[in-house]
Amino acid sequence: MGQKQPTIKSPRGSSSLVLAREREVAKSEAINALLLRPIAILPAELGDPIRPFALGLWNDIRPLLKPDISVSALREAMATYVHARSYQIAVARPGSMRHDIDGEPVGPVSDADRLDALKKYEGFKARNGSSVKASVSSLAASASKCDAISAHLLRRKDAPR
Incomplete structure (x- = not known):
């Protein structure tokens, strides 16, 4: 048997998937309402997984826009x-995969994209008054050595000189 993938601790528990709540389902319904047909990558009901989009997915979604809807409305909803x-939590999870318009996995999320999503997630936590240091230390415990080095280099790069 293979080793279990480490996970980033999130406010929603320790499952490896991020599951849709009412808020995410409502956002999905809003996007699908702008399209000629629903797209399978979006969660349709409570508990469906939130899946990171494949790079360039916009090019597959844009042609599905209803003729009477503006492109900017679709961009805002997306x-x-x-x-x-x-x-962002779904993208930041170690081992997360990108998915096509039909919800099928097409490849892993890159380390750079995963770290960027983690940084955005940390920003959410900082704005809410949560302890960023605690979550960074939990990340260090669960992330690979390569990820920890990359995260350190990103913090050092952003530090004032």
């Missing part, structure tokens, strides 16, 4: 979904 905390 941005609301992908910039949400739950989506």
